[in-house]
Amino acid sequence: MKNRIQELRKSRHMTQAELADKLEVTRQTIISLEKGKYNASLTLAHNIASFFQLTIETVFIFEEDKTDV
Amino acid sequence: MFKKLFATPQHGMSDEDYSHLTKYQIDFVSILFIILAIFLFALSLPIYYFYGHKLGSFASGLYSGLFAGAISIKLWSVIYLSNPHEVHRRKIKDTDERVQQVRQRADALTLKILLVIAYLTFILGLSYFTEYYWYLATPIVLILILQYSLRWLFTKLL
Known part of the structure; x- marks a missing residue:
């Protein structure tokens, strides 16, 4: 699942540490989310979307598995 | 009681709630260790008498270790729970x-x-x-x- 966290964070001139502090997660979690290594839970996705005042589907881009045809 | 004892820190809980929960769980473990240490201390004399020096020394070592462990974790919790920055850092790490x-x-x-x-x-x-x-x-x-x-x-x- 892709996401726009890095783009949204940079547009607000925030560091990863600041965003992590606001969301009450570790900085490593923000790094993993931005790199796409970790998929956020529904709760965290909701918190992130609420923080950026956007909907979940605007922040997170769900891609269907192309191999599953 | 059991619910609080085995509760895991939840995302979104305040630093104060996390501090209370941690203190409660650490206090329980410390008291449990001290009770076990006292129990073993009381048993160590009959163990020495009936089962010999080897098992008696083992029991003595065990109750000394339990007592030292109980004091250590309590002291450690007092030190870190009195530091709000450390509490916040640990809460984030535990709830992430x-x-x-x-x-x-x-x-x-x-x-x-x-x-x-x-x-x-x-x-x-x-x-x-x-x-x-x-x-x-x-x-x-x-x-x-x-x-x-x-x-x-x-x-x-x-």
């Missing part, structure tokens, strides 16, 4: 879902590695101990019973 997932994966992998070690010990033991090698199967059986019974229990409870 990715950290929890990593811990769960590490725990699961540790269990698998322990099982492999237990299997290898059992196989090596077959060639060394002709009479009591089946005792080496005990850890494997216990781990597997515990694993499957916990899976069954959690399927029913959660």
